[in-house]
Amino acid sequence: MKKKSIPIGRPSVLRHANAHSILKLLRECGSCSRADLVRASNLSAPTITNVVKDLLAEGLVEPLGEGESSGGRPPDMIRFKAERGCLLAVEISAESISLLLTDLNGNELDTSKFSLLKQKTTPEAVCGYIGDELKALLKKQKKTREQLLALVVGVPAITNVEEGSVLSISTLEGWRSVPLRVMLTKIANCLVIVENDMNLAALGEHYCGTAQAEKNFVFINIGTNVGAGIFLGGRIHHGSQWSAGEIAYLRLPSISRRQPTIHEFGELEMVLTSSGILKSWQEETGKAARTGREIDAVGILNLAQAGDPRAEKIVLHRAEIVADIIVDLSLILNPGLILLGGEVGSHPALIDLVRKQLEGDEFAVTKVGSSAPGNRAVLWGAISLALDAIPGVLLPQPAL
Amino acid sequence: MKKKSIPIGRPSVLRHANAHSILKLLRECGSCSRADLVRASNLSAPTITNVVKDLLAEGLVEPLGEGESSGGRPPDMIRFKAERGCLLAVEISAESISLLLTDLNGNELDTSKFSLLKQKTTPEAVCGYIGDELKALLKKQKKTREQLLALVVGVPAITNVEEGSVLSISTLEGWRSVPLRVMLTKIANCLVIVENDMNLAALGEHYCGTAQAEKNFVFINIGTNVGAGIFLGGRIHHGSQWSAGEIAYLRLPSISRRQPTIHEFGELEMVLTSSGILKSWQEETGKAARTGREIDAVGILNLAQAGDPRAEKIVLHRAEIVADIIVDLSLILNPGLILLGGEVGSHPALIDLVRKQLEGDEFAVTKVGSSAPGNRAVLWGAISLALDAIPGVLLPQPAL
Structure with missing residues (x-):
C-alpha cells in the first residue's frame, strides 16, 4: 500500500466537525431547541444530543427551560453563552496598534488604540504595548485572563500563518523573522493566530462588509502602501510561500521592468500611495516638499473631485494604473x-475614474466596489478567524 | 434558525466519501487484504467491510482467495477490477480531435486521432466524429457501450463546467453557447464532463506530469494560442464566470492598453504565438508571408538556440514578455x-532566456519548469477527472 489517505470518516474528526457546525448555528440563532438544530443542521437527533452534551459540559451552552409548545411536549430550549469568554483582535500598523475585544458571538465589547509615533517599535516593545492594552481592556470589561480564548493579530507583512512568524516589516524597528505567535502566547496565554493584514481585511469584508455574498473576490488596499487579500473558493489564498497578493511590484504598461529588492518600495507603490500622490502634487504645483505639508493625499483627491485640473491629472494617472491591475x-x-480600500483606493474621485477606464472593456467583467472607510475590516477579519477557532479551543481535539 | 449548514456528518455522505477513498487505495495497490485497507485508510474494520461489500456488489472488486499468512489466519485478498469498464478522454482543438481510452485504473487501452482539416467543424459534425471514433475504439477493444463509464472532453474555450456548455470557439464553425454535454450524452450514454483544455492540461500535469508534487501551480500554454490553467489548493480554480486563466489579454509593460473584443486575439497573443513569431521572422528577414512557409515557429526557435542573431532577437522579445507574465x-x-507548455512555451530556446530574465529577481521566487512535449497532458487530465468520477457513477448517491 502506497500512502495514507485522509481519514475523512473517523468518528472523532466527524464529531468535531459536527460540533463546529452546531456551534455556528447556535451562535447565529441565539437560543433554540434541539429539534430546531436537527432541522437546521440536517444532522441526526442522537448526534445533536451528543454534541449539545459536550457544549453544556464546556459551559458554552446553557439550558433555558421549556419553550413554547406547538401542540406536543414543549421543547427544551438552550442558549449559546456568548459571555462565557472573549476574543481579541489586534491590528499592528506603522503608526499604531488597534484593539477590538468581543464576546464569543463577535459582539463588540470594547476597543482601544495605542499610537506608535515617537515610541520604541521593536517586536518586544510592541508585544509589551499589546499586553498592557489587553490588561486594561479585560479589567474594564470585568473579564479574567482565562476568559480570553483567542487573540488574532494582523501585521503589514508577509506572514507564515502555520509558524506564526512575520517575515519583515520595514517601517518598524527590528521586525525581521519575528516569532510573533510565540511572543504573544507568553503574554495572552491563549490561542494566538498571526495573519497578514490584507488577508484579514478581505476576511473582514467577507464577514461583515461589502463582500459577504462573494465566494471569489480580491480586496485591494491603496493608502500608505499597496497590497491585496485574495479570497478564493470561500477562503484566503496564501500561496506556496505565504506571499500571494503582494501586488505592489506588479509589472504593468506604465511601470518599468526594473525590480526593486524585497525591502524597497516597488515603482507601482511609489506612484499609487498617499506619499506618491503628494509628491506628484508638489511637482505639479512647484511647491517644495517642505511646504507641501498643508495638503495631504485625501485633500488632493478631494480637489480632483471638485474639478481642479492639476489634481484631476494626478488622479487620472493613478486610475489608469488601478484599471490595469483590475484587468490583470x-x-x-x-x-x-x-x-478597493484604503484612503486612496476607496476615494470616490479615484473609483469614479477607474470605473470610467473600465467601461466597454469586455474583459473587466468583474464588479468593482468600494470598501466602506472606517469599517475596521482588519479587526473584524481577525474576529471572524477567532470565532472559527472557538470549537478548536474549547472542545476535545480529534485524535488523528 | 437562519440557514442550513453543510451536512458534513450524514451517514450516507460519509459512506460515499469512504467508498471514494477506499476505491482510490484499491486502484493504487491493485490487490490487497481488508486489513491492508484498514491500515492504509485509517478507517475502522467494519467500515471497510461495508464498503468492500458495496464494491463487490457493483463488480468493481473481486475476491482473490487467501493471501500469504504472516503467522495467523491467511488474509482474504481482493482485487480492483480495472477491466470492469473503460473511460474516454477527448481533446478538441482547431486542427483535430484526439481520443484516449483507458481502463478503470487509467491504464491506456487505445488512442485515435481525427483530423479536422477540410472537414465540417460545427458542433453537430464534431460530435458525430467523436461518436464514430468511440464506436471504432470500443469495437477494437472488445468493450460494450455499457462499459464506458465516463467521457471527459477538453475544449479550447471558456467552459461552464456546471452546465457542460462551451461559450465560444472562434476557430471552429458555429461554436457559440454550445450545450456540449447534452449533445455528447446522447452519443455516449454515460457521464459526460466538459472542461477547458488548459484546465485539463494542468490536471494532467498534476496527475502524471511535472507538477505531481505541487499544491499550487500554473500551467501556461504558448503555441497556436496563449492560455493558462490555474491549480490552487489541490484543485482547478475556475473563477466566478469560469474564465480564470484567460491570460492572453494581460496588460504588461510592452503591451499597449488597447483592449480587443472578446472574439479577437489579444496583442500579447499576437506576439507570443507561433504565428506571431513567424510574422516577426518574415519582417526581420524581409521575406514575404507567402515564401515564409519554408520555416515555422519551432524552426525559428531552433535557429535562436543555434545562435542565429535575428532569431535570438525575436525570441528574446518573447522571453521578456513571458518573464513579465511569470512575475505577475x-x-x-x-x-x-x-x-511552460506548448510548442513555443516548452522550447529550450525560450525557457533558457526566460530563466535568464528572472535571475536575481527577488519576487520571481517561483520555480519555472517545462512541460514534457507530447505528454498529452489534456488527455491525461481528462482521464484523472474521469477516475475521480467513478465512485459517483457506480455507487449509490448520498441522499442530501
Whole structure:
C-alpha cells in the first residue's frame, strides 16, 4: 500500500466537525431547541444530543427551560453563552496598534488604540504595548485572563500563518523573522493566530462588509502602501510561500521592468500611495516638499473631485494604473468582485475614474466596489478567524 | 434558525466519501487484504467491510482467495477490477480531435486521432466524429457501450463546467453557447464532463506530469494560442464566470492598453504565438508571408538556440514578455511552480532566456519548469477527472 489517505470518516474528526457546525448555528440563532438544530443542521437527533452534551459540559451552552409548545411536549430550549469568554483582535500598523475585544458571538465589547509615533517599535516593545492594552481592556470589561480564548493579530507583512512568524516589516524597528505567535502566547496565554493584514481585511469584508455574498473576490488596499487579500473558493489564498497578493511590484504598461529588492518600495507603490500622490502634487504645483505639508493625499483627491485640473491629472494617472491591475486580476482570477480600500483606493474621485477606464472593456467583467472607510475590516477579519477557532479551543481535539 | 449548514456528518455522505477513498487505495495497490485497507485508510474494520461489500456488489472488486499468512489466519485478498469498464478522454482543438481510452485504473487501452482539416467543424459534425471514433475504439477493444463509464472532453474555450456548455470557439464553425454535454450524452450514454483544455492540461500535469508534487501551480500554454490553467489548493480554480486563466489579454509593460473584443486575439497573443513569431521572422528577414512557409515557429526557435542573431532577437522579445507574465502570476498567486507548455512555451530556446530574465529577481521566487512535449497532458487530465468520477457513477448517491 502506497500512502495514507485522509481519514475523512473517523468518528472523532466527524464529531468535531459536527460540533463546529452546531456551534455556528447556535451562535447565529441565539437560543433554540434541539429539534430546531436537527432541522437546521440536517444532522441526526442522537448526534445533536451528543454534541449539545459536550457544549453544556464546556459551559458554552446553557439550558433555558421549556419553550413554547406547538401542540406536543414543549421543547427544551438552550442558549449559546456568548459571555462565557472573549476574543481579541489586534491590528499592528506603522503608526499604531488597534484593539477590538468581543464576546464569543463577535459582539463588540470594547476597543482601544495605542499610537506608535515617537515610541520604541521593536517586536518586544510592541508585544509589551499589546499586553498592557489587553490588561486594561479585560479589567474594564470585568473579564479574567482565562476568559480570553483567542487573540488574532494582523501585521503589514508577509506572514507564515502555520509558524506564526512575520517575515519583515520595514517601517518598524527590528521586525525581521519575528516569532510573533510565540511572543504573544507568553503574554495572552491563549490561542494566538498571526495573519497578514490584507488577508484579514478581505476576511473582514467577507464577514461583515461589502463582500459577504462573494465566494471569489480580491480586496485591494491603496493608502500608505499597496497590497491585496485574495479570497478564493470561500477562503484566503496564501500561496506556496505565504506571499500571494503582494501586488505592489506588479509589472504593468506604465511601470518599468526594473525590480526593486524585497525591502524597497516597488515603482507601482511609489506612484499609487498617499506619499506618491503628494509628491506628484508638489511637482505639479512647484511647491517644495517642505511646504507641501498643508495638503495631504485625501485633500488632493478631494480637489480632483471638485474639478481642479492639476489634481484631476494626478488622479487620472493613478486610475489608469488601478484599471490595469483590475484587468490583470480579472483575467487571471475571474473574481466576482474587486473591492478597493484604503484612503486612496476607496476615494470616490479615484473609483469614479477607474470605473470610467473600465467601461466597454469586455474583459473587466468583474464588479468593482468600494470598501466602506472606517469599517475596521482588519479587526473584524481577525474576529471572524477567532470565532472559527472557538470549537478548536474549547472542545476535545480529534485524535488523528 | 437562519440557514442550513453543510451536512458534513450524514451517514450516507460519509459512506460515499469512504467508498471514494477506499476505491482510490484499491486502484493504487491493485490487490490487497481488508486489513491492508484498514491500515492504509485509517478507517475502522467494519467500515471497510461495508464498503468492500458495496464494491463487490457493483463488480468493481473481486475476491482473490487467501493471501500469504504472516503467522495467523491467511488474509482474504481482493482485487480492483480495472477491466470492469473503460473511460474516454477527448481533446478538441482547431486542427483535430484526439481520443484516449483507458481502463478503470487509467491504464491506456487505445488512442485515435481525427483530423479536422477540410472537414465540417460545427458542433453537430464534431460530435458525430467523436461518436464514430468511440464506436471504432470500443469495437477494437472488445468493450460494450455499457462499459464506458465516463467521457471527459477538453475544449479550447471558456467552459461552464456546471452546465457542460462551451461559450465560444472562434476557430471552429458555429461554436457559440454550445450545450456540449447534452449533445455528447446522447452519443455516449454515460457521464459526460466538459472542461477547458488548459484546465485539463494542468490536471494532467498534476496527475502524471511535472507538477505531481505541487499544491499550487500554473500551467501556461504558448503555441497556436496563449492560455493558462490555474491549480490552487489541490484543485482547478475556475473563477466566478469560469474564465480564470484567460491570460492572453494581460496588460504588461510592452503591451499597449488597447483592449480587443472578446472574439479577437489579444496583442500579447499576437506576439507570443507561433504565428506571431513567424510574422516577426518574415519582417526581420524581409521575406514575404507567402515564401515564409519554408520555416515555422519551432524552426525559428531552433535557429535562436543555434545562435542565429535575428532569431535570438525575436525570441528574446518573447522571453521578456513571458518573464513579465511569470512575475505577475508569482506576485498575485505565489504558486510553487509555473510550467511552460506548448510548442513555443516548452522550447529550450525560450525557457533558457526566460530563466535568464528572472535571475536575481527577488519576487520571481517561483520555480519555472517545462512541460514534457507530447505528454498529452489534456488527455491525461481528462482521464484523472474521469477516475475521480467513478465512485459517483457506480455507487449509490448520498441522499442530501
